[in-house]
Amino acid sequence: MRKQLFIAALSLAALTAQADEGMWMLTDLRAQNAAVMRELGLEIPIEQVYSDNAISLKDAVVHFGGGCTGEIISSEGLLLTNHHCGYGAIQQHSSVEHDYLTDGFWAMNRNEELPCEGLKVTFIDRILDITPYVQAQLKVDEDPQGTNYLSPKYLEKVADRFAKAEKIELTPATRLELKAFYGGNRYYLFVKTVYSDIRMVGAPPSSIGKFGADTDNWMWPRQTGDFSLFRIYADKDGKPAEYAKDNVPLKVKKHLKINLGGIEKNDFAFVMGFPGRNWRYMISDEVEERMQTTNFMRHHVRGDRQEVLMAEMLKDPAVRIHYASKYASSANYWKNAIGMNEGLVRLGVLDTKRAQQEKLLARGSEKGDNSYQQAFDQIRSIVQQRRAPLYHQQAINEALVTALDFMKLPSTKEVAVALSKKGGKDSQKEGEVLQKALEVLQKNGEKYFASVPFPEVERAVAKKMLKTYAGYIPQEERISIFKVIDTRFKGDSDAFVDACFKYSIFGSKENFDKFMRRPSLNTLEKDWMLLFKYSITDGLLKTALAMEQANKNYDAAHKVWVKGMMDMKQENGTPIYPDANSTLRLTYGKVRPYEPADGVVYDYYTTLKGAMEKEDPNNWEFVVPAKLKQLYQAKDFGRYAMKNGEMPVCFIIDTDNTGGNSGSPVFNGKGELIGTGFDRNYEGLTGDIAFRPSSQRAACVDIRYTLFIIDKYAGASHLIDELDIVAE
Structure with missing residues (x-):
């Protein structure tokens, strides 16, 4: 009897220890968490915390x-x-x-x-588990790529259908958000009101x-x-x-x-x-990937940018106020990336992940189910294939997208589309394209210059960021603007940045106004900042395409893997959370x-x-x-x-x-x-x-x-x- 009581006490202690981990769905609290919460010290009924049909x-x-x-x-x-x-x-x-x-x-x-x-500010009015409804929709709807079960666009349509079928009252301020959980194994609909x-x-x-x-x-x-x-x-x-x-x-x-x-x-x-x-269902290869790509770039690239920004902010109160929020946002996850990588090594998280995945693979083998092994092998292969383009993509994003405010040019996508439709030597067509470009620029020009009031700060940051980017990406792999820098500017990226601010129509308000008085498509086509922006966009597209094929089967493999982890936990009596x-x-x-x-x-x-x-x-x-x-x-x-x-x-x-x-x-x-x-x-x-x-x-x-x-x-x-x- 004493032995049985001792084992029971250990079981309760284990359950209590596990209770601290988890970002629990409110709809699951009664079934999964209420008893443990009361054991730990909750004094009110769980319905006062969350209720389906009463205020809580x-x-x-x-x-x-x-x-x-x-x-x-x-x-x-x-x-x-x-x-x-x-x-x-x-x-x-x-x-x-x-x-x-x-x-x-x-x-x-x-x-x-x-x-x-x-x-x-958004209130959550209702939370509905509509997994059976979504699964039924997926069976009857066309899904040639097999990815609708995670597609926000598709799930938005399903949410609208469900709301109509259930006669959910909708107002102009109502928002429906249907999201996939556990890799697409469950679905919750959130009915929200926005103020x-x-x-x-x-x-x-x-x-x-x-x-x-x-x-x-x-x-x-x-x-x-x-x-x-x-x-x-x-x-x-x-x-x-x-x-x-x-x-x-x-x-x-x-x-x-x-x-x-x-x-x-x-x-x-x-x-x-x-x-x-968060990413609790990653395999060990994905953790290594995160450490060596996203976290690595956040650490090193943001650190360089922040050093330049802080020096400028301490010189001028107006600069400090303008960049305060941007600096704080950047610094927040710069330090997060450093601490996460240090902690993952210190706590041996990779070894823990390897032990977890070996346990699931062994479970599948015992049951004669090789789906977990296939999913695991698929994810490992995908990670290996996408590592290089992901590393490059993160370098572009951190150094040339997030860091360079002056690259947020006014509706450059619309201008680019207009230029791409230029009709050769057809002067009438060129006139129409130029008129379209001018309308876009006129509409957004003032707003653009108001958003970058300190060009000298932007110039200093850009010089540092181009050097930082080039330091991590081999010459033959860099975005196309570096061919211009290497040939026209003899490899001097500082001189290229100076040329951008001196000659581009976006380099100063004076340049912009001068162009608007005497516009030409030829000037737009050769504008340094536009060429720089298009080069960044092209680099992001190429890295995305390089990962697209590798990632093609990731969602399906991840869904199987997460389902296995869920089943294994539930068999052990452990509550689960997405x-x-x-x-x-x-x-x-x-x-x-x-x-x-x-x-x-x-x-x-x-x-x-x-x-x-x-x-x-x-x-x-x-x-x-x-x-x-x-x-x-x-x-x-x-x-x-x-x-x-x-x-x-x-x-x-x-x-x-x-x-x-x-x-x-x-x-x-x-x-x-x-x-x-x-x-x-x-x-x-x-x-x-x-x-x-x-x-x-x-x-x-x-x-x-x-x-x-x-x-x-x-x-x-x-x-x-x-x-x-x-x-x-």
Whole structure:
């Protein structure tokens, strides 16, 4: 009997240990996760977390801007997310005269809230598992390439058919999104409502919201107040509408209750959000490919670009404001790539993957099923064939597409099409083509030059990027513009860049205006920047074509492989979850410290004392605002302090997060808001490929610090007044 009890206890412990891993589908919570969540500390019924047909916590969690998560914290549409998620909007409203990035912004009444052009917030109304319906459609519809089961265009049509068949009410603001999961083995339909009148309400200065900047990014311990506030507006009837002065704050159907009781070690916590992408079902060859292509290029190419950009940004406040968001976005996954590669080696992830795949292959062999072996061999062959063009494609994307803003020429595709249809010496045809090109350029010219206001910065970046690209790609394989550089400019890429800015019609507003006064097709055909852009486009096309044949059978092989991994887990009694794909998920775990190395222990929380210890007035990353120092010295923390009188700032939990979870609400066992997720730790960056609960942590801003900054630092107590706060 004792032996049986011991085995049962071990089984429960194993199940609990596994519970920390997983980006769970909300529709599967009742069947797969509810019991374990209750065991770990969930105090509310699972229906209050997610319900098919009743209001739940899910209804207060939104997709913010398409790449982050936000949560509704008041009945009048007040939305909390990360500072770095709102960074683009903060930058949009910033200028040298009103530098909200540096100084922060706080609307002291509704009239001061600033509309954010292009920003959207999306609610998830319903989540439907319609796998049988999609599979039935696939059987009767023509699918000559065998890829419809993953085709967004095809799935969009199926979603429309399903909505009509089930009489789902659709409005102009409704969006249907049908996505494949588990490599196309299951399908979920998301019925969504999109709001487009979003206004900025508050943001701390970057010295708080971005404290530690690049040095502390992806690291623990952290002392950053990474949050910002927005408000959702609707028309007078509460319906989504474009911005209008007489729109009103949205009366939401669900907002979160905020708990000031704080956190303790081993407290249960769960997170809801929109994790972007991960790749848990990769074979070892794919992991190596990721390390040597995408991660390699992000590390080395972005590092070179950022060095040039930072030097220019530190010289001029206007340059800093313009490039702030672009730099932050680039630096974020530059450091991610470095940390991921280091972690994959340190944790022996390739060996773990090899052991997993050998286990599945052995399972297939035992059952006399060779489909797993065939799928595995197919994927290995595909990876080998596409390695070289993928490496080149990543070099082009990182060095010449992402890095060069001046290459975003005004509708060059339309101009190229027009030029390609030029009718030889037919002057009438040439006149029509030129007129079409002029219409395109006239329509987009002003917008283009407004988007690249610092040509000298672009010139400096381009010179560095051409050298970086050439350093990784052999001469005979480089994009075609390098033949021009080698012959016309004797291999001097700097001279080519100078010629672009000196002679191209896009090199300066003066050149553009001069061309528009005396346009000619001959000038367009020989324009350096256009030739450069077409060369980049051609290079991307060639690498894509080189991979197209190799990738032809990948999806089918991957589907079989994932199905095998799913079946193997389920046979062992292990719950399953799909790879992240920017859909709403839930993850849960505990507030826990960790030990990244022998003799090193990181506690589970930080305080404002840590920010004061890191302060360096001569380093822009670690400047502490004078008022914050005054509040600290006076210990003027109000009701937001810990029981020992210190001011909490951040904490960590062992949940399974990734990019897209930024801004996610962190709940306690009662379903109350205790923090906002904003980052992961450096040692856990391998989590996109292999989750390690012993070393992976999600960093969160303590809600008490968020409210302290709003109330005591910003003096925006009117915002505190509209929140639903409990002390315990």
